[in-house]
Amino acid sequence: MDRIPILKLGEALLVTIQVDMHDRLAMALEEDLTTRIVEHAAKGVLIDISALEIVDSFIGRTLANIAMIAKVLDADTVVVGMRPAVAITLVELGLSLSGVRTALNAERGMAMIRNRIDADDLAVAADEDEGGS
Amino acid sequence: MDRIPILKLGEALLVTIQVDMHDRLAMALEEDLTTRIVEHAAKGVLIDISALEIVDSFIGRTLANIAMIAKVLDADTVVVGMRPAVAITLVELGLSLSGVRTALNAERGMAMIRNRIDADDLAVAADEDEGGS
Numbered sequence: 001m002d003r004i005p006i007l008k009l010g011e012a013l014l015v016t017i018q019v020d021m022h023d024r025l026a027m028a029l030e031e032d033l034t035t036r037i038v039e040h041a042a043k044g045v046l047i048d049i050s051a052l053e054i055v056d057s058f059i060g061r062t063l064a065n066i067a068m069i070a071k072v073l074d075a076d077t078v079v080v081g082m083r084p085a086v087a088i089t090l091v092e093l094g095l096s097l098s099g100v101r102t103a104l105n106a107e108r109g110m111a112m113i114r115n116r117i118d119a120d121d122l123a124v125a126a127d128e129d130e131g132g133s
Numbered sequence: 134m135d136r137i138p139i140l141k142l143g144e145a146l147l148v149t150i151q152v153d154m155h156d157r158l159a160m161a162l163e164e165d166l167t168t169r170i171v172e173h174a175a176k177g178v179l180i181d182i183s184a185l186e187i188v189d190s191f192i193g194r195t196l197a198n199i200a201m202i203a204k205v206l207d208a209d210t211v212v213v214g215m216r217p218a219v220a221i222t223l224v225e226l227g228l229s230l231s232g233v234r235t236a237l238n239a240e241r242g243m244a245m246i247r248n249r250i251d252a253d254d255l256a257v258a259a260d261e262d263e264g265g266s
Contacts, residue, residue: 005149005184005214007239009142014239016138016149051138081138106140106147 004029006036012044012113013037013075014106017059018051026062033066037073043120044113045070048106050081060095067099076101076116080109137162139169145177145246146170146208147239150192151184159195166199170206176253177246178203181239183214193228200232209234209249213242 004025007014013036015029033045047063049055055063067077080103090097103109137158140147146169148162166178180196182188188196200210213236223230236242 003184005151005181007147007149007181007183007214009239009243014140014147016140016151018138018149018151048138048140050140051136081140106142110142 002028003032006032008036008040008042009110010114011040011042011117012046012110013040013042014046014048016048016051021059021062023058026058030062030066030069034069034073037070037075042075043117045075045077046106046109046113047077047079048081048109049079049086050083052086053083055082055086055090055095057093057095060090060093060097063100064097067097067101071099076113078103078109078112080104080106135161136165139165141169141173141175142243143247144173144175144250145179145243146173146175147179147181149181149184154192154195156191159191163195163199163202167202167206170203170208175208176250178208178210179239179242179246180210180212181214182212182219183216185219186216188215188219188223188228190226190228193223193226193230196233197231200230200234204232209246211236211242211245213237213239 004015004017013033015033036042037045045066047066052059063079070077078101079097082102101112103112137148137150146166148166169175170178178199180199196212203210211234212230215235234245236245
């Protein structure tokens with residue numbers, strides 16, 4: 001496989017990482033996500049890593065990179081489904097996944113993204129009200 | 134990898150197939166999906182195959198099996214993201230994916246599942262009204 005599929009669900013993009021990421025795959029994922037965020041004006045990126053038994057420093061950095069890129073494009077990144085052993089290893093490796101928000105499962109992650117979208121919509125509505133008065 | 138992750142989103146379950154399925158993986162997926170459908174009382178199963186460049190008769194049969202099992206448990210199965218070349222091959226192989234509904238992308242597939250859930254909710258509400266009168 002040369003590309004990890006990205007699913008669009010509403011204003012969120014969903015990625016399930018199932019295979020060990022090598023350099024080229026990680027770069028392709030960063031590129032594809034960037035393109036799709038802009039194309040769909042996505043507000044959130046949900047990354048499921050429940051299939052990963054190991055998260056090494058390379059994957060950790062890739063996730064942090066994606067979160068930073070998404071942030072610049074005004075989208076939140078939520079990593080979900082981390083296994084307990086992976087969380088322990090991350091801390092032992094001294095990786096903090098800075099800038100990456102986490103949630104226990106896809107449903108809670110999606111709720112976090114939806115909250116953010118609702119807050120944005122309210123802000124836009126308030127702006128329009130002010131403009132109209 | 135020994136298991137394909139299954140994400141729960143509302144009353145739907147979402148599966149992204151990214152790797153070539155062998156016998157054991159297909160059986161594990163059928164088992165896991167069955168367990169999760171019952172556990173969460175899921176009404177729909179969304180299977181994304183956009184990463185698959187080839188759908189052979191084995192994968193076709195696995196998808197049809199999953200759809201049949203889900204049907205027995207009162208859940209709809211929608212296969213999304215099929216590549217044009219895959220659709221051509223399926224027809225050439227004489228595989229009709231009987232019982233499997235398809236949609237162009239995850240968003241439309243999710244809409245199909247949501248329609249079904251809404252229809253169910255309406256039916257339940259109508260039943261309750263009749264019971265109350």
